[in-house]
Amino acid sequence: MKRLAPALALVLMCGAALAAPPPDPELGRLTARLDALARDPALGAYAPGAQARARDALVQLAASAGDRTLRTYWAYVARQRVELARTSAEIEQARAKLVQLAQERDRIELQARQNELARLRLELAQAHLQNAAASEETQRLQAQGQTYAEQAQQAQQEALQAKQMAAMQARAATLAKREAALAEQAIAAMQGRLDNLRAHRGPLGLQMTLEGDAFAAGAAALRPQAASHLGTLVKFVQSHPHARVLVIGYTDDTGSVTANLALSRQRARAVARALVAQGVAASRLRVEGKGEADPVASNATAEGRARNRRVAVILEGVSG
């Protein structure tokens, strides 16, 4: 080291002589700016090439300290290069930011697609639900419609039955009316026959025969309609005021003989009472019941049986 001391002093002297101009403020400013960029936590790592070129320019600026023209030139270039280094770093930072934004956009679009998918699934589920509800409603309405149809059919049937019943009742009424009319006609016919009774010759004398319809079925008394039309018979009996009158009742062959005898006798008596009531002397009258004896027609037919049910009023010994 003792040997080096003179040499070192010489070098320092030479250096002092060479670096005569004062330290360049421009160089210091640009160096500080470039150093600040290199230390910047956000930008420092970017654009190392541009930073190196700026550093080269600063070296050139430092080296050109002795030459004013060169110094001016390198000062200009160094300013541009330091600024270029910062700008280049910012460019790279911006590119990184763009990549980040693109990734963000991709994430958003992915999320959007997932949301859309979820929304579609929800919509689909709702549609299924609504569909199910609609079909349920349809089924319910169909069932209701069926019930209504059944009820309507039942009502229709009931109406038809009512109508049929009404028709039947009307027919029954008509029949009853016709029956009543027929009965009336029968009565009228019976009365007509009573009014137009004709005397005919019998084995015991002149006689008139009342047919069975002058009595109600099974009854012993004369019908009132018959009792009021006995004028012809009374006239016939009174035409021979002194002749004895024999009244004989007959029946058809239905029923017991005893009952028939009793019934024929009661009917003969009823006719006799009616004659007395009309002024015929009771002393002239004799009553007999012969039951089913001496039929005038066959009991095999209804017409024949009707003719056999009769009361004969005979003027004994009168030959006409």
Added chain:
Amino acid sequence: MRFFHRAPLLVALGAVLLLAGCASAPPPTAAMEQARAMLDSARTAQAAVFDPLDLGAAAARYAQAQQALAAKNYDQAARFAGEAEASAELARAKATLGRLKLRIAQQSRRNAELASRLLGTAGDAGRSPAPATSGGAP
């Protein structure tokens, strides 16, 4: 140690070479060509819009370089050409950065709109934050 001994000698030699260079420098064709190309590149990058100041300086330096070249002042022409290239490169970089910043702004806005739309259609849970997002974007 020997290097330090020879330092004055080297400095003297450099000065001689420099003087010799000044005396017989050829036209700076390559430097002019590079400056020209860098100016074109800066204009293509829309430096006229994004950094007219540095582009203007570069154009002016290039014009001075042409004048110096015409005056056969080749050293000066070479320096002006170098300055023109440095300024043009800076202008190109600033234009590039400017365009990138525009794109970043556009993309940020689009992302915000997209997110807002996404949140807007995200159902009941996403509806309340949606206006806050869209309101905060501008």
